[in-house]
Amino acid sequence: MASPFCCTTIVLSYVSIALVVAIFPTLGTGSTRLATTSALEMEAKALLHLGWWSSYSNDTCNRCSWVGISCNEAGSITRIDCSRFAVSGSISPQICALSSLEYLDLSSNNLTGELPQSLGKLTRLKELILSRNFVEGSIPSGWGNLKSLNQLDLSHDRITGPIPSTLGNLAKLELLNLSENQIIGPIPSTLGKLTNLKQLDLSFNQITGAIPPTLGGLTNLEFLFFTSNQISSFIPSELGNMKSLVELNLSKNKLNGLIPSSLSHLSRLRYLSLDSNHLEGPLPSQIGNCSVLEELNLSNNHITGNIPFEVFTCPHHTLDLSQNFIEGKIPHQFHNHFCLHVLDLSHNNLTGTIPDLSWRLEELNLSYNSLEGPIPEYLSSQFSSDSFWGNKYLCGNQPDFSPCPSTPINKLKIVNKLKFVEIIVPVLCFLAFLALGVLLFLRSRAKDNIPEPNVTKNGDLFLS
Ligand SMILES: *[C@@H]1O[C@H](CO)[C@@H](O)[C@H](O)[C@H]1NC(C)=O
Ligand SMILES: *[C@@H]1O[C@H](CO)[C@@H](O)[C@H](O)[C@H]1NC(C)=O
Numbered sequence: 001m002a003s004p005f006c007c008t009t010i011v012l013s014y015v016s017i018a019l020v021v022a023i024f025p026t027l028g029t030g031s032t033r034l035a036t037t038s039a040l041e042m043e044a045k046a047l048l049h050l051g052w053w054s055s056y057s058n059d060t061c062n063r064c065s066w067v068g069i070s071c072n073e074a075g076s077i078t079r080i081d082c083s084r085f086a087v088s089g090s091i092s093p094q095i096c097a098l099s100s101l102e103y104l105d106l107s108s109n110n111l112t113g114e115l116p117q118s119l120g121k122l123t124r125l126k127e128l129i130l131s132r133n134f135v136e137g138s139i140p141s142g143w144g145n146l147k148s149l150n151q152l153d154l155s156h157d158r159i160t161g162p163i164p165s166t167l168g169n170l171a172k173l174e175l176l177n178l179s180e181n182q183i184i185g186p187i188p189s190t191l192g193k194l195t196n197l198k199q200l201d202l203s204f205n206q207i208t209g210a211i212p213p214t215l216g217g218l219t220n221l222e223f224l225f226f227t228s229n230q231i232s233s234f235i236p237s238e239l240g241n242m243k244s245l246v247e248l249n250l251s252k253n254k255l256n257g258l259i260p261s262s263l264s265h266l267s268r269l270r271y272l273s274l275d276s277n278h279l280e281g282p283l284p285s286q287i288g289n290c291s292v293l294e295e296l297n298l299s300n301n302h303i304t305g306n307i308p309f310e311v312f313t314c315p316h317h318t319l320d321l322s323q324n325f326i327e328g329k330i331p332h333q334f335h336n337h338f339c340l341h342v343l344d345l346s347h348n349n350l351t352g353t354i355p356d357l358s359w360r361l362e363e364l365n366l367s368y369n370s371l372e373g374p375i376p377e378y379l380s381s382q383f384s385s386d387s388f389w390g391n392k393y394l395c396g397n398q399p400d401f402s403p404c405p406s407t408p409i410n411k412l413k414i415v416n417k418l419k420f421v422e423i424i425v426p427v428l429c430f431l432a433f434l435a436l437g438v439l440l441f442l443r444s445r446a447k448d449n450i451p452e453p454n455v456t457k458n459g460d461l462f463l464s
């Protein structure tokens, strides 16, 4: 509906060009400049239709010096930078007359109404930023014609409907931000064609369906955010091909299946957030190969099995494995422990004792496991009982915990004492009795063998 209107305007303008020149003689001086003049005149008209400068000026002759507007040498508008300009109302479909426009930033205003289909005619547009408004409607499929587009930011609006698959034609796109809207439907697999993409943010929508494996082709992508949607597939192993990825955030979805070990190929990955999903199975030990990983959050999933010690070889701040079904012992090998500042293993089924954590930890949560043995002094002095609560067999000088019966060294002494009392003493007594018995026996035999007089003599001898 919008684009035919724009085209009609173009035709009408050409037809009425003579009239325009007659009424405003300053605009054109000869028939050779007629076409250019008409195009410029249409730009002027379009600005009046947009109406965002009406309180500032209606003098279209000086439009190139209006606030936020830049023109090229021919006097055609190339930039509109009206971020936080207090513009309101809807975007007039006549905006398509601004055929030289390369940059349009209307972010953080009070714009309402729908996204105009006619905007798709601005094929020179490089940046289109409409974020933080109240714009509604769905993304027009015709916007797939914006061949020069480098940045498309429609975040924090009221956009509904699905993502048109035609966006996969925006071959120069480096940033696509559709976060914080009410977008529904699946992620089009065509987005995998956007090989120049560096940032893809679809967070906080109602996107469903699967993560298309084609996204693995986005080898220049640095930031991938799908947080807070309803994506319900497994994580395709192809994501391990996104070799430029720095931050991967798929948290708060309905992802299921295993964590693909291919993620360990992401050698630049610094933040990995897969928390609050339905991921299951054990942690792949290869995850320890993420040489620059700083933050790993797998909290609130259905992860089982042990913690592979390799996980602790990453140079993390943060390691959050809380609220899973992880069991077994906490690995005692910490390679880069100086860097680990936040460790949350709470709400699992870990057993065994607390390993050596004697470095500068800022946050620690081991609560609700099946850990046993003493809470080390250096931990109980730094962290409250909350960090250890819910482990029946932990003991220590912490409030709410029973004091440990003794340190392990004393325990050893007790064990030795017990051994002494229970085994050695009876054996010694037995040996003593045996020796006494033997002595008495020998003595009685000696009495029998030795003649009487000698005994008396000996007896006398002893008595004297
Ligand atoms: C521009 O035109 C509008 C509508 O005709 C009018 O309300 C407004 O006062 C005009 N602004 C200036 C600065 O002349
Ligand atoms: C948006 O409108 C509200 C009132 O409706 C106003 O307070 C606010 O300043 C406007 N903001 C912008 C950026 O225009």
Ligand SMILES: *[C@@H]1O[C@H](CO)[C@@H](O)[C@H](O)[C@H]1NC(C)=O
Pocket: 131, 132, 155, 156, 177, 178, 179, 180, 199, 200, 201, 223, 225
């Ligand atoms: C996307 O837009 C939101 C809201 O405007 C912003 O907070 C977020 O940082 C943007 N994402 C990227 C990757 O730039």
Ligand SMILES: *[C@@H]1O[C@H](CO)[C@@H](O)[C@H](O)[C@H]1NC(C)=O
Pocket: 203, 225, 227, 247, 249, 251, 271, 272, 273, 295
């Ligand atoms: C993941 O995304 C959410 C929403 O955009 C953000 O609040 C959070 O900080 C992100 N996490 C990381 C580690 O970047």
Ligand SMILES: *[C@@H]1O[C@H](CO)[C@@H](O)[C@H](O)[C@H]1NC(C)=O
Pocket: 264, 267, 286, 289
């Ligand atoms: C770890 O990374 C190195 C180099 O990137 C690679 O050679 C090795 O095979 C990887 N190991 C695992 C277990 O993925």
Ligand SMILES: *[C@@H]1O[C@H](CO)[C@@H](O)[C@H](O)[C@H]1NC(C)=O
Pocket: 251, 275, 276, 297, 298, 299, 300, 318, 319, 320, 342, 344
């Ligand atoms: C990990 O994610 C959970 C759930 O989304 C969140 O509550 C927690 O704060 C995150 N952990 C860290 C250390 O950021």
Ligand SMILES: *[C@@H]1O[C@H](CO)[C@@H](O)[C@H](O)[C@H]1NC(C)=O
Pocket: 325, 327, 349, 370
């Ligand atoms: C924890 O592990 C123990 C022994 O392996 C098992 O008996 C218990 O049911 C587990 N608890 C939970 C909550 O999984």
